[in-house]
Amino acid sequence: xxxxxxxxxxxxxxxxxxxxxxxxxxxxxxxxxxxxxxxxxxxxxxxxxxxxxxxxxxxxxxxxxxxxxxxxxxxxxxxxxxxxxxxxxxxxxxxxxxxxxxxxxx
Numbered sequence: 571x572x573x574x575x576x577x578x579x580x581x582x583x584x585x586x587x588x589x590x591x592x593x594x595x596x597x598x599x600x601x602x603x604x605x606x607x608x609x610x611x612x613x614x615x616x617x618x619x620x621x622x623x624x625x626x627x628x629x630x631x632x633x634x635x636x637x638x639x640x641x642x643x644x645x646x647x648x649x650x651x652x653x654x655x656x657x658x659x660x661x662x663x664x665x666x667x668x669x670x671x672x673x674x675x676x
Contacts (some may be wrong), residue, residue: 577604602629603643613638 572580582643587593597604611628613621615638621628628635632650641657642650671674 577601600641602641606643613640 579623581597584595584597585607588595598609599605606625606629608625611620611623611625613628613635620638621631623633629646632642632646635642641647
């Protein structure tokens with residue numbers, strides 16, 4: 571088991587090998603933040619493939635992921651919770667520093 575810094579180093583090395591050498595890597599993880607840059611994500615349950623797609627496609631299915639006891643990246647969780655409460659926004663807002671500074675005051 572790796573500590574957070576060790577995991578980051580392994581992920582960085584995997585990305586470098588993929589980009590520089592064109593090597594296909596298979597990463598098995600429970601940390602969804604580690605798969606956001608993947609080309610493809612496969613979610614398995616009890617040995618069966620239950621989801622297969624890009625990270626964007628997979629993470630847009632938050633309720634289904636939760637049924638399989640999976641987490642989503644924190645920013646995805648936040649967006650999902652806000653949408654459930656009918657808070658209207660554009661996802662681009664979440665990368666806009668002024669958005670966070672506005673809400674941070676509260």
